[in-house]
Amino acid sequence: MKVDLELTVNGEAVGISADPRTTLADLLRDHLGLTGTHLGCEQGVCGSCTVLVDGHSARSCLMLAAAAQGREVTTIEGMASESGLHPVQEAFSRHHALQCGFCTPGFFATVLEMMSEGVLADEAIVRERLSGNLCRCTGYHNIVTATLELLGGRP
Amino acid sequence: MTYVGIPVPRTEDARLISGQGHYLADLAIPGMLEAVVVRSQDAAGELRSLDADEALSLPGVRMVMTAADLPESARAITRSFYVLTPQFVERHAVEVGGSSEPVLAAGRVCRVGEPTALIVATDRYVAEDARRLVLADVDPSPAVVDPEAALSPGSPLVDPAVPGNLHGRFDVVVGDPDRARENAEHRVSARFRIARSVGSPLENRGVAAKWVDDTLTVWSTTQIPHVLRSYLAPMLGLEEERIRVIAPDMGGSFGGGVYPEEVLVPLAAMRLGRPVRWLEERGEDLMNSRHSRDQLIDAELAFDGNGSFRSLSMRILQDCGAVNPFGITLPFNVASHARSVYRIDHFRAEGLCVLTNKTRNTPVRGAGRPEAAFVVDRLVDMAAHRLGMDPADLRLKNLIPADEMPKDMGMMYRDGNQLVYDSGDFPDQVRTALEASGYQTLRDRKPRSDRHRIGVGMSCHVEGTGLGPHEAAEVRVDTSGKIVVRCGSQPHGQSHATVLAQVCADVFGIRPDDVLVRTGDTALLPFGGGTFGSRSGVTASAVVRIASEQTRRKLEELASDVLEIAVNDLVFEGGRVFPRGVPDAGLTFAELARLAAPGPASRRPHDPGLASLNTFVPPSVTFSSGTQVAVVEVDIDTGMVEVLDVVVVDDCGTILNPMVVDGQQHGGVAHGLGNILLEEFRYDDTGQPGSVTFMDYLLPTATDVPSITVIHRSHPTPLNPLGVKGAGEGATASAPAGIANAICDALAEFGVEVTEMPISPARLLDLIDQGRR
Structure with a gap:
């Protein structure tokens, strides 16, 4: 069937x-x-x-x-459009927020949702929102940095 | 300009950020069948029979393979990973048995998860349905779970060929540890329990194979394609020439070896004449792959009233699981790194490798160094407490001074060379960490409430990195004018394509964009080492440098010949070679490559093309080192620990790409943090695993890991052309000890001494309660 x-x-x-x-x-x-x-x-x-x-x-x-x-x-x-990469893709690369790249697509979806909701660029909030995505390579440091930048916080 | 040492953006990213990575599960071969593995549900027992009739009758099932179907040569993986020299064996009283891991269980099962059959079906859904229909008749026998009980007389045997369940041992003695201990004024000692943890990359393992034109292609999530090929050839009865092993993009790895599925899947593909793929499930990965740590260490530090360390002694009980292809590697790594950055002239380490009915142990990120740093740095803090000294002051008093480098540590490394710290400045490193962290004022930080306590902890480590036996690379001038690097070491997140291009670009005076790096395929070049033991930055960069220089010399010779200009008067710039001061008179790399091509008009008929295949054989390991300061806040009502800050000071010698190296440090800290606070793979007393989902086996999340400060104090090594020391694992080594010391500092009023890894909130509450009573 x-x-x-x-x-x-x-x-x-x-x-x-x-x-x-x-x-x-x-x-x-x-x-x-x-x-x-x-x-x-x-x-x-x-x-x-x-x-x-x-x-x-x-x-x-x-x-x-x-x-x-x-x-x-x-x-x-x-995510990318004819005019180029999405800002999330660019920010993750610029901040070395991926190593093996396996978890990256899932982080992208989570961050896109945060951006559309207008989540506050606050480190504690961002970490909480990212805590449903596991990464074994980066220690999250650069993922948090990239996400804060995307949400309009510190670069 | 040159590129080594600057944060060149990664060439890998363009694919990975647009969903164009090519991981094993993304492989689609026309006609491909899918496999699942049937596994033992008993830890020990006689395997009387396996009934696969019902599974075979399920529509879509193509084959069920059991041990009886395996050719004699492929029944077990019998190679050990490292060859020990006779001198090493004699010097450190090494005894170690051989290793034989069944590819499929035959006659008996020796652990839960051991493969008993392979099912091949049209797709994974059908194969998983069939798995439930295979009936194993096992007569269970008592499992050996506790490694100490395993050594007691009368214990059941895990392997009938290994008497007393003792598979290996060694005894390292440096100086006169007994006398030094007797003469010392103080001693602190403890029993340290380091739990079993799992490497747990986000991608599970997988293997695919196809057999076409009498040639086998194997795709595997392996760190060692050439080594895997050398294992497979005799087992499958094929010439190495007829086996091609490809490691595609990998979603991390952190440790490994050769696993039974890497033999089974090729066999199935050869037998069926159809491509076959096996993708591991998460539960299988947690149960079967990359188990590590799991040591019980009794250790004692002896010291004088003025704080001078006299001797360190330890007995390391390594729970190896049911087979032990890595021999003494893990406990010996503890022994060879246990004295860390400290001057301890008298040392003894006894190591015992014990078999139990569990998954086999394997080196995973750190591989003995996190255990070593945990033991010695906890003892140092206990000693400081005994003497009423600040732990930082006690460390500073006992560091090996820079002017004693290189420092012979009076024992051998397991590669058979004398263990020598080749470079570094430990006092500078420790002082830098103290300053950068604001150590003196950290304890003044106010906890968030009355029930919280702040603590500061410190730890150090050394790491022998860049192990041999060799690495290989070929560097060739493409007719396009680009330079092609083929290397035997391949990445699973470590940025080889970027970093090796930087190394090559500097030799040719071009941009990294003009270098094409190819890895992860045995068809690229005849030899290769792989990526493990913090070795690629060291050995791959060295061989790429060497091969690039040799190819450049060929370019120079040819250009000199064609332009009729002395080599010394040639300039390399922008992909061209020209006489100094006459940039218009030169030739492009592309033109030179065409002139060197074979044929009647070749300008290099004796050695056509412009390429060089080289190997680098490191003289021994080179020692990285690092220091960490961790700040934690502990809730004394719940036992919850929050890590607030980690400062890392790292010496990995010449830094090839600081962005990449910092990323390795961040990930290393997170891995070590997981090991000390969260990660434990549990077995119950019947050998049943209890941590087979990510809900039971906890990896650190973004809320567990703090922001991390990384500072470099680099002291290049003389042992390789670029002065590189490994950077992949060091931060994992220091992190558990630093965090544990910070927890003990926070809970000093309760006299808490952390001696186990991980330390759970419940266990910490027990220790706090004991202190209260």
Whole structure:
């Protein structure tokens, strides 16, 4: 049995049929070839698979693809525009806020959500909001710096 | 301008920030099948049978492979990782057995998680369904879990071939530790328990393989592609030439070795004639991969009333798990780094490698140094407390002075060379850390409430970095005029593409953008070491420098020949070679590459092309060092610890790229912080693991790790061309001890002495309560 899905991914309408137990992450990665969304634990803890669904951060490993019916999904592949990289991408690179890059797409989704909510550029608040995304390489130092800059705080 | 030493932005980033990384799980090979591993659920017992009939009958299942299906040569991984010299073995009374890790369990199981079968199916969903249908008939036997009990007479044996469960031992004696101890006025001692932790990169392991045209291609999340190829060739009965190992982008690693799945997946691909991929799940990774630490160390520091250290002695009990391919590596790393930056002329370290029914232990970021620093720096603080001295003053009194460098430490390193601290200025490093942290006034900080206490702690470390046996690189002038670097060491976050380009660019007088760095593929060059033990900055930069210089000489010879100008009168600038003062008269690298191409008109018929393949064999390790000051706030009602500040002073010799090095320091501190406050992989007393999700095994988050200040006090080593010392692991070594000392300082009124890693809030509350009574 398959379910027919219609959703928007990175601004493009997608019509696809998938096994009902397919997760959103597997739909993105295996069916749509958007491998920029990474799976680190498949238990909803590490945050690597975080994407935006209707502008809100969501763990794509825990969300069934069927639950994205009619919704708008944004992944790392949808961030840059014709005019260039998104400021989040630029800030993370400039501040060396990524090393292996595996957790980075999930951090991007979290930071995009913070920016759209207008989260205050306060270090304690930023750290709290980032604490749902694990990184083993950077010690978070440069991720916090980049995020504070993006939120309009200290560079 | 030159590029070594400046924060050149990373060339890696463009791909990684746009979702264009190419990690193992992103690999899609046409016709690819997916595999899952069936694993033992018992810690010990007889494996009577494995019934896979029902799994095989599930639609979509292509194969279930068990031990009986393995060729004789591929039944076990039997190589040990390091070869010890006879001189080393004799000098330090080393005894160590061989290692044989079953690729699939046969006849018996020796740990939970041990692979018993491989299922290959059309996709992962089907393969996981089939896994539940494989029935193992195991007659369980008592598991050996406690390493001390493992050594007691009458303990069950983990491996029938290893009597008494004692797989290896050594005894290091420097000076006359017994007499020095007898004559000392004071002694402090403790039993230190360092829990088992897991490397836990964000990407789990994975292996894929395809067998096409009698050639095997293996993709693996490995730190050592060439080493893996050398393991696989005899096990699979293939020439190395017919095996290509590729390490794609990797989501961290932090330790490793060669694992059974790296043999199983290629075998399955060869047998089925179809590409096969296996992706590890997080629970499997936590249970099976990159376990480390897990030591019980009894240690004693003897010292005089004026604070002078006399002797240090320790007995290190290493819980190796069920097999031990790394031999004495981990406990010997403790022994060889235990005296840290201190002058301690008399030293004894006895090491015991004990087998238990657990996952095998392996070197992970720090690999013995965090344990060593934890033990010695906790003892130093206990000694300071005994004498009523400030711990910083006691350290300053006992540091090896700069004018004693290089300092022979009176023992061997495990590469068989004399252990010599080659460079550094420890007193300057410690004083810098004290000044930068504002040490004298830190304790005046006001805690946030009556139930909070502020504490300050300090720690130091040394680290033998840049271990051999070798690293290899080829540097070639491409016909485009760009320089191509192929290197045997490959990254999992360490920025090789950027840093090695900087090293090469300086030799040719070009920009790093004009250098193309290729790594992670055995097809690139015949040799390679890999990335482990803080070695790539040291050994890869050295060999890239050497190969670049040799290729430059070939360019010079050719340009001199064509332009009829002496080599000394040639200038390299902007990808061109020209006579000094006559920039228009020169040749571009591209033109020179074409002139050197093979053919009847070649200007280098005897050695066509412009390339050089070199190796660098380090004379021994080179010693990095560092000092950290940590400030913590402890809630005495809950036992919660907040790390407020960490200052790192690091000496990694010549800094290739300060942005990258600082990033390594930040990550290293976070890893060490996790080890001392959060991370513990638990087994119950039947050998069942209890930490197989990220909800049970806690990694530090952004709220656990503070802002980190990094200061460099560099003393380049004479042991390699650029003077580089490793930077990848040092911060992990110092962090646990510094934070532990800060906790003890905060809780001095309760007489708390932290002797275990990690120290949980519950355990800390126990210690506070004991102090209150």
